[in-house]
Amino acid sequence: MAMSNSYLRAMEKVRVRFAPSPTGGLHLGGVRTVLYNYLFARKHLGDFVLRIEDTDQHRFVSGAEDYIVECLKWCGLVPDESPTQGGPYAPYRQSERKSSYLAYAEQLVAAGHAYYAFDTPEELDEMRARYKTEENPSPQYDSKIRMHMKNSLTDPEKAKQLIAEGVPYVIRIKMPEHEDVSFTDLIRGEVHFNTGQSDDKVLLKADGMPTYHLAVVVDDYLMKITHAFRGEEWLPSAPAHILLWKYLGWEKNMPQWAHLPLILKPDGHGKLSKRDGDKLGFPVFAMNWTDPKTGDLTEGFRERGFLPEAFVNLLAMLGWNAGTEQELFSLEELVAQFSIERVHKGGAKFDFEKAKWFNHEWIKKSSGERLLPDVKIYFEKAGIPAADDLLLRVIDLVKERCTLLPDFVEQGGFFFRRPASYDLESFRGKWTGDKTSFFKTYIEKLQALEKWEFANMELLFKELAAEKNIKAGELLAPLRIMLVGAKFGPPVFTISEMLGKGETIARIEEVLQQLGE
């Protein structure tokens, strides 16, 4: 049975967009916004577009756009239309659409919904200083004070003259003094605002670039966006955007809004920032990001050793759940089960421990073949040559002990090279000549062993221990250390079997030697 969704308009293809500004690394919250957009689009057989909002020349960072594209690719959230792929509504970079915004701004001025303003930054500061009081610490350029400023409302003739002279100006929206603006947010329901509380936001900047406020409505209209998901921080400016849709005469086409809850700091309060990650020791960006100006490197989830499947999974669960006990979801399962109505209203504190749990679960449920290429990278990085066939077996053997990808090197590295050191101290105190002779005999027996299988070695080991009257338990720990270097890893005879006869014997001999026997 088809589900009837009140938020789906008949005969209209669902189109959503992710619209980041290329100013730096891609934050957890950003990726989650992409995810929800993507899931919604796929679920409703719609389009997912990537639009770059690079209208602020001061904050633009080169390389950031490529980085974002790469992040989406890593996560498997590839857009249908984007600056690099193009699409029917190209260009997808707002800087390249610059010429289209002025006309809309002027249309608004002509209709009396916007006006030219000539106040310099200094004059704006002055205004804020002048009106600042205890009760009003942040005065706004709004309906109450605009008549005291330098604009086409206070002096239309002068404005014409200034424009003719080429004096720089901005275009600001004229917010009604007292009007109720309300809309239905897909997550929050009815939200009401009084326009008297909002400021006359700048729509078009002096450099001719639109601000986010103008650009987002013009482009959402032009690109036929039907559903707009964005972070909760945008809620306060929503009334201005809604008014713009109305003033531009596009109200019927306005997308349905959904303001996503924020991802908050694990300790204390506020939204999660890059700095929290640095401080608390976990990544906040999807992938490593190097600031081109300072050269500072900020770690990403990918480089920390997260699987994209796990990263996407944990992000999905930060603010949404299926209403069942299921917590592990593949992208496909998320597409099938996602519903915007089940997204929470409240923000979620980020918990890195839980994030690691997701990765651990994904490592456990992934096949060796899936893991091999990712694990290989870490072996190469550690300078350990590892043949695929052996590495595959090692991965399957140790994956339940690995939480992050680099753990494979620690958990499986000893299969490929001798331990750098042996934890001799853990058994040295209890070492006796009997034990030395035990291992020497054991080597001989191993040497003669025909079928190199763990069961045979184990039997041999236990029989010999009984013969020498030593408890097997007291011998097992040293054997493990001889083979692994420390007390961890899979069952010791399994390790021995994989190591092979020559290497097993060599390691035992090496430790015997180090013990001075």
Add this chain to the structure above:
RNA sequence: GGCCCGUUGGUCAAGGGGUUAAGACAUCUCCCUUUCACGGAGGAAUCACGAGUUCGAAUCUCGUACGGGCUACCA
């Protein structure tokens, strides 16, 4: 300050008038494992507060408190 949004264990959360208020992470105890994990069993721990509506409120209403967001020619 103003406006807006939010509030179920330490964290993520289910539940939307009647429940012993699910589950997961973390934590603690035990079992399994002659290592480390995995796995299993169990414990501790929650409806911010106050009124109201109701036979009955975690669930509905209103206040209060607390938290957060916004308050730029940034997004």
